[in-house]
Amino acid sequence: MDSNGNLKQRNAGYAAFFISGICAISSSIVVSRLQGSYGFAYGMTGTLLSLMSIGNLISGFLTGLLPTKIGTRLTVALLTTGYAIGYLAMGLSGWMGILMLSFVLAGLAKGCTLNTCTILVGNNSPDRTRGMNVMHACYALGALLCPFVITAAATAGSFVPLFVLAAFGLILWLVFLCTPMEGGKAHEKAGKSNGNAARKNETTAKALTGKKTDWSFLKSKKFWLLTGLIFCQNAAEYSVNGWMVTYFKNSGIISGNLSTYTVTVMWGATLLGRLLIAFVFPIKNACRAMIRMSLGCIVFYLGLMLVGSQIPAIVLLFAFAFSMAGMNPTAVASAGRMTSAASMGIMLPVAGIGAIVMPWIAGIISEHAGLGVGMASNIVPCVGLFVFAVLVARVREEGNS
Numbered sequence: 001m002d003s004n005g006n007l008k009q010r011n012a013g014y015a016a017f018f019i020s021g022i023c024a025i026s027s028s029i030v031v032s033r034l035q036g037s038y039g040f041a042y043g044m045t046g047t048l049l050s051l052m053s054i055g056n057l058i059s060g061f062l063t064g065l066l067p068t069k070i071g072t073r074l075t076v077a078l079l080t081t082g083y084a085i086g087y088l089a090m091g092l093s094g095w096m097g098i099l100m101l102s103f104v105l106a107g108l109a110k111g112c113t114l115n116t117c118t119i120l121v122g123n124n125s126p127d128r129t130r131g132m133n134v135m136h137a138c139y140a141l142g143a144l145l146c147p148f149v150i151t152a153a154a155t156a157g158s159f160v161p162l163f164v165l166a167a168f169g170l171i172l173w174l175v176f177l178c179t180p181m182e183g184g185k186a187h188e189k190a191g192k193s194n195g196n197a198a199r200k201n202e203t204t205a206k207a208l209t210g211k212k213t214d215w216s217f218l219k220s221k222k223f224w225l226l227t228g229l230i231f232c233q234n235a236a237e238y239s240v241n242g243w244m245v246t247y248f249k250n251s252g253i254i255s256g257n258l259s260t261y262t263v264t265v266m267w268g269a270t271l272l273g274r275l276l277i278a279f280v281f282p283i284k285n286a287c288r289a290m291i292r293m294s295l296g297c298i299v300f301y302l303g304l305m306l307v308g309s310q311i312p313a314i315v316l317l318f319a320f321a322f323s324m325a326g327m328n329p330t331a332v333a334s335a336g337r338m339t340s341a342a343s344m345g346i347m348l349p350v351a352g353i354g355a356i357v358m359p360w361i362a363g364i365i366s367e368h369a370g371l372g373v374g375m376a377s378n379i380v381p382c383v384g385l386f387v388f389a390v391l392v393a394r395v396r397e398e399g400n401s
Contacts, residue, residue, distance in 0.1 A: 013120035048103045077173070121135040136328060232382075235378075
């Protein structure tokens with residue numbers, strides 16, 4: 001049975017990641033609405049999406065390094081204000097400079113939330129793979145709900161959804177503010193009642209504060225292959241998340257407000273996939289599972305690019321998202337004992353470059369060759385998933401996974 005401290009940290013990770021799912025995935029709907037309101041080109045749409053990923057990248061490094069300088073609580077408190085401030089600024093101004101800065105701020109909050117929740121959940125879960133899949137299922141649930149949140153808020157005014165998202169960002173900030181992160185009474189009490197739980201709390205505290213940092217993971221071939229795999233996963237997923245609503249709407253495959261709910265289709269499939277992995281069909285061989293998932297991504301994305309009608313498009317989008325669902329949490333969990341604030345501060349930001357590059361590339365290609373060609377270019381990271389999954393499978397297991 002977990003100690004009270006373990007439960008608080010793990011549950012805080014679940015709750016914060018759920019809210020982050022609402023705030024982060026709403027950006028794809030928000031950018032489509034902003035394009036409609038202000039009439040900027042595909043290239044600028046891709047730039048805004050990439051700026052959010054740049055904020056996510058910067059935040060990953062800061063989350064790994066700042067705790068040793070200013071402490072974990074202050075680091076998290078500063079960076080996670082980005083959702084609230086960013087969406088509030090988007091609602092108050094349409095000036096491009098403000099919009100660009102706002103997407104960076106939202107990215108800072110997203111990256112800090114991901115890194116912090118990965119440590120809180122990963123180091124307080126008896127089964128790391130299950131814990132990570134549950135955590136990402138919480139994110140998927142938030143992402144699934146975001147179109148309904150935005151649609152409901154929009155009935156009160158076109159910019160009201162941005163203020164509602166800012167409010168969710170404030171709630172996320174408060175969740176972290178109330179979470180024990182640097183030892184304290186909860187850890188002392190846990191140590192008296194349960195030795196194993198105390199050791200877990202110490203591990204989490206060290207991971208979060210950056211004390212006694214072990215950099216040996218930098219020499220691990222498996223670590224860099226997993227980073228490459230997550231790079232491709234981020235590139236493929238974020239490009240689809242950011243562009244699919246715009247693609248379906250502008251191509252006429254799914255017209256009107258219905259295109260907004262393709263986000264629900266994607267994240268409904270993602271939620272289902274992660275829950276099945278966590279509770280029904282647990283992964284016994286992570287490498288084989290990632291190879292199969294990557295093959296599914298390739299096949300279903302190719303099909304998605306070839307269809308031109310509503311029902312097949314929705315079915316194939318669901319299948320693609322379902323195939324992608326377990327890739328990230330399974331890859332992160334495969335890092336095993338290499339999981340720490342330092343390793344996540346390297347792995348997740350470096351892998352996050354994929355989320356910066358691919359939406360921008362899709363935007364530039366769409367600007368010059370058409371939106372269909374831009375979306376088709378996303379098959380490249382899908383193939384990359386398969387290549388890295390095969391390479392990871394060939395590397396000798398390092399540590400526990």
